[in-house]
Amino acid sequence: MLFTTVxxxxxxxxxxxxxxxxxNRKFQHTLLVVASFFFLYFSDSYLVLLLVYTTILHYFIGKxxxxxxxxxxxxxxLGIGIGGSLGLLGFFKYTDFAxxxxxxxxxxxxxxxxxxxxxxxxxxxxFYTFQSISYIIDIYRGSLxxxxxxxxxxxxVAFFPTLVAGPILRAxxxxxxxxxxxxxxxxxxxxxxxxxxxxxxxLGITMMxxxxxxxxxxxxxIAPMVDNVFxxxxxxxxxxxxxxxIGFGFQVYGDFSGYSDIAIGAAxxxxxxxxxNFRKPFFSTSPSDFWRRWHISLSxxxxxxxYFPLIFKNRKSSQRLFSSLFTSFFLLxxxxxxxxxxxxxxxxxxxxxAVDTLVRKQFPNFSKNKFFKTKIGKITSILITQFLIFFxxxxxxxxxxxxxxxxxxxxxxxxxxxxxxxxxxxxNEFAVILIPIFLILQIITLKxxxxxxxxxxxxxxxxxxxxxxxxxxxxLFYRGSAEEFIYFEF
Amino acid sequence: xxxxxxxxxxxxVAFCFTGGIFYLFMDLYLHIYDxxxxxxxxxxxxxKKESIFFIGASNVYxxxxxxxxxxxxxxxxxxxxxxxxxxSDTPTRRVNSMMHLVELxxxxxIYGISMTDFEKSRxxxxxxxxxxxxxxxxxxxxFFVNFLSSIFNLDFSxxxxxxxxDRMIQSIxxxxxxxxxxxxxxxxxxxxxxxxxxEIKSIYGEGVGFRGIDNDIENSEFLAVNKxxxxxxxxxxxxxxxxxPYNELVFEHVKQSEIENFEKIIDNISQRFDIDILYLHDKxxxxxxxxxxxHVAINRNAQIYTxxxxxxxxxxxxE
Numbered sequence: 001m002l003f004t005t006v007x008x009x010x011x012x013x014x015x016x017x018x019x020x021x022x023x024n025r026k027f028q029h030t031l032l033v034v035a036s037f038f039f040l041y042f043s044d045s046y047l048v049l050l051l052v053y054t055t056i057l058h059y060f061i062g063k064x065x066x067x068x069x070x071x072x073x074x075x076x077x078l079g080i081g082i083g084g085s086l087g088l089l090g091f092f093k094y095t096d097f098a099x100x101x102x103x104x105x106x107x108x109x110x111x112x113x114x115x116x117x118x119x120x121x122x123x124x125x126x127f128y129t130f131q132s133i134s135y136i137i138d139i140y141r142g143s144l145x146x147x148x149x150x151x152x153x154x155x156x157v158a159f160f161p162t163l164v165a166g167p168i169l170r171a172x173x174x175x176x177x178x179x180x181x182x183x184x185x186x187x188x189x190x191x192x193x194x195x196x197x198x199x200x201x202x203l204g205i206t207m208m209x210x211x212x213x214x215x216x217x218x219x220x221x222i223a224p225m226v227d228n229v230f231x232x233x234x235x236x237x238x239x240x241x242x243x244x245x246i247g248f249g250f251q252v253y254g255d256f257s258g259y260s261d262i263a264i265g266a267a268x269x270x271x272x273x274x275x276x277n278f279r280k281p282f283f284s285t286s287p288s289d290f291w292r293r294w295h296i297s298l299s300x301x302x303x304x305x306x307y308f309p310l311i312f313k314n315r316k317s318s319q320r321l322f323s324s325l326f327t328s329f330f331l332l333x334x335x336x337x338x339x340x341x342x343x344x345x346x347x348x349x350x351x352x353x354a355v356d357t358l359v360r361k362q363f364p365n366f367s368k369n370k371f372f373k374t375k376i377g378k379i380t381s382i383l384i385t386q387f388l389i390f391f392x393x394x395x396x397x398x399x400x401x402x403x404x405x406x407x408x409x410x411x412x413x414x415x416x417x418x419x420x421x422x423x424x425x426x427x428n429e430f431a432v433i434l435i436p437i438f439l440i441l442q443i444i445t446l447k448x449x450x451x452x453x454x455x456x457x458x459x460x461x462x463x464x465x466x467x468x469x470x471x472x473x474x475x476l477f478y479r480g481s482a483e484e485f486i487y488f489e490f
Numbered sequence: 491x492x493x494x495x496x497x498x499x500x501x502x503v504a505f506c507f508t509g510g511i512f513y514l515f516m517d518l519y520l521h522i523y524d525x526x527x528x529x530x531x532x533x534x535x536x537x538k539k540e541s542i543f544f545i546g547a548s549n550v551y552x553x554x555x556x557x558x559x560x561x562x563x564x565x566x567x568x569x570x571x572x573x574x575x576x577x578s579d580t581p582t583r584r585v586n587s588m589m590h591l592v593e594l595x596x597x598x599x600i601y602g603i604s605m606t607d608f609e610k611s612r613x614x615x616x617x618x619x620x621x622x623x624x625x626x627x628x629x630x631x632x633f634f635v636n637f638l639s640s641i642f643n644l645d646f647s648x649x650x651x652x653x654x655x656d657r658m659i660q661s662i663x664x665x666x667x668x669x670x671x672x673x674x675x676x677x678x679x680x681x682x683x684x685x686x687x688x689e690i691k692s693i694y695g696e697g698v699g700f701r702g703i704d705n706d707i708e709n710s711e712f713l714a715v716n717k718x719x720x721x722x723x724x725x726x727x728x729x730x731x732x733x734x735p736y737n738e739l740v741f742e743h744v745k746q747s748e749i750e751n752f753e754k755i756i757d758n759i760s761q762r763f764d765i766d767i768l769y770l771h772d773k774x775x776x777x778x779x780x781x782x783x784x785h786v787a788i789n790r791n792a793q794i795y796t797x798x799x800x801x802x803x804x805x806x807x808x809e
Binding site for chain 1: 494496497500501503504505507508509511512515628629630631634635653654655658659680
């Protein structure tokens with residue numbers, strides 16, 4: 001169920017109405033679990049069974065790990081849990097890619113081709129798999145106690161606002177929000193009663209409105225221009241490629257951060273706090289800083305569950321540092337999809353972050369140089385970082401290797417031709433106008449902190465004007481059919 | 491008043507206001523169009539001549555009226571020709587802007603009446619029951635849409651223009667600088683690629699369908715066509731009708747009996763209003779001139795459509 005459809009609005013209003021009308025705690029919790037599974041079933045049909053399987057598997061594995069005192073047993077249980085869900089993810093997401101690579105490799109030797117399985121990728125599988133893996137790892141590490149209620153665990157894994165495209169939740173953040181202490185005594189912990197309060201309702205609607213604006217007004221209207229460049233990039237001039245790359249960067253940010261805003265807003269209305277997934281990534285001053293601002297829930301997941309264990313044994317070795325970062329980013333790239341372009345995307349970022357980290361380590365005085373503390377220094381760092389980040393976006397967008405190489409060459413080595421670019425701008429003038437507008441809004445919201453909170457604290461009559469402007473922009477400039485959220489593919 | 495209630499009321503007000511503006515803007519352009527308008531920022535002058543308007547849906551749009559105009563001049567027929575075809579246009583929609591066209595006093599109106607104008611509307615109730623229990627369980631999204639639509643008898647996709655954004659941008663551009671292509675004001679008249687028949691099948695194969703012709707003489711589209719022609723003729727405007735073409739992929743989904751039903755409707759209109767008809771609906775089905783199954787490409791290699799219309803017009807105008 002797309003957030004941008006009438007079906008979602010009907011569904012969401014129905015869930016909220018039921019929560020408001022019937023205040024029984026158990027009913028509210030059960031309703032949210034059923035609604036969440038229905039949410040996925042609506043789009044994914046019988047593939048919702050995979051979510052049911054993951055939920056049951058990890059709930060019991062988590063419980064058994066906590067009960068077991070034998071380290072070997074705990075390790076085996078953890079292995080079963082991780083293997084059980086990663087195996088499923090790998091099968092659905094990477095089998096056809098693996099077959100294509102095997103066919104290519106053995107085709108040269110004259111072997112018969114293995115037929116493709118043509119599997120449908122279950123929606124949200126990458127997100128709920130990572131979420132449930134973090135749950136059992138945290139229990140294994142002793143940093144989390146397993147929940148005693150499968151209902152609560154089910155709600156954690158399947159919580160509908162974040163189910164299909166994140167942010168990837170952590171059980172330690174989410175589960176405590178499902179209970180409330182009604183006195184200081186431990187025994188008095190009860191299921192939380194969901195109610196819709198004024199602050200959350202207004203802030204939630206504001207965040208959702210901003211999300212819709214980012215997705216439907218900006219991302220979806222920039223998308224045709226990006227498609228015009230990258231559906232067939234060969235032959236385009238350097239400046240056209242650069243324009244398309246910048247457009248794609250803004251498109252993917254508007255699309256995904258818009259989705260996250262809608263998800264966070266919807267969760268907040270219900271009374272659940274979901275951590276932010278983006279923090280102005282286009283103002284990051286280094287590649288490492290970029291990953292502290294972009295898809296935060298994924299980058300912190302990779303850091304905590306992959307990078308830290310890899311580097312743990314030898315923190316001081318530069319070689320170890322480089323290989324750990326490289327492996328982490330390689331897998332981060334692969335997480336996005338089964339394709340060489342995503343692997344290249346991960347590798348490029350792996351190199352960026354590894355070089356950045358090594359330079360800071362080897363030359364500590366360089367990064368502490370006064371120049372980088374000045375305004376010009378910061379702007380220079382931002383521009384250089386963005387030049388590198390946007391370069392990596394090319395591999396995210398262009399799947400064909402020849403076309404990717406062509407686009408990258410044109411991005412790096414300018415041909416200074418402009419006739420084709422001028423013609424291209426004339427044909428895509430609306431999208432081209434949106435890019436600076438989006439950038440200006442980003443700069444404004446960088447200066448003014450907590451924009452959503454500020455807007456939601458406006459008097460209702462002023463807030464109404466904000467809401468009307470957003471709705472008008474979204475509806476009057478609607479493209480006719482909303483593009484699917486880019487991260488739904490992952 | 492409870493703040494929660496105020497917030498919901500604000501949301502409702504914003505929603506209604508937006509809906510009202512949306513409704514107003516989507517048809518505004520058709521109602522304010524004036525061939526002599528060049529926009530706030532343009533000072534071009536237009537020499538007023540007798541005019542000919544093409545009207546119909548997007549399948550009329552690829553007719554190159556400038557090419558026809560040049561040919562007409564060579565035949566001592568001096569007209570300013572405008573292609574006022576509009577995306578997702580139907581006779582019932584066109585009725586709303588009909589009087590505006592009359593006020594612009596064209597000499598001739600050439601109306602492209604399509605087979606899809608008389609297509610039966612979707613029967614959600616039957617679709618819902620025909621899918622059966624298993625079909626509805628496996629595809630819950632379709633179940634939901636069919637179920638709700640059958641209850642409320644609504645099809646949102648047929649109620650709104652295909653792309654509000656395109657319409658909105660056209661309106662803004664029109665107000666500021668006049669239409670980009672003065673003789674093709676309502677859509678972007680830019681060259682597009684011709685797809686081969688194989689490409690059309692592979693790209694659009696699954697999306698094409700036809701629900702059959704609605705033969706009911708009380709059919710609102712049929713009544714609207716009659717009303718439009720009556721109004722034009724009673725205001726001294728000559729009306730010519732042609733049937734815009736479809737690609738062979740569409741005909742794979744249309745029974746011969748449905749084509750005959752459509753031709754009967756057009757014959758009926760022809761006899762009733764004494765209008766000559768040019769039948770093109772199946773003429774180019776197999777030609778390589780298509781950008782998609784419903785639209786002849788705007789392309790120099792797809793001029794056969796324009797040229798046939800041109801020949802027919804010269805003959806009709808000379809009579």
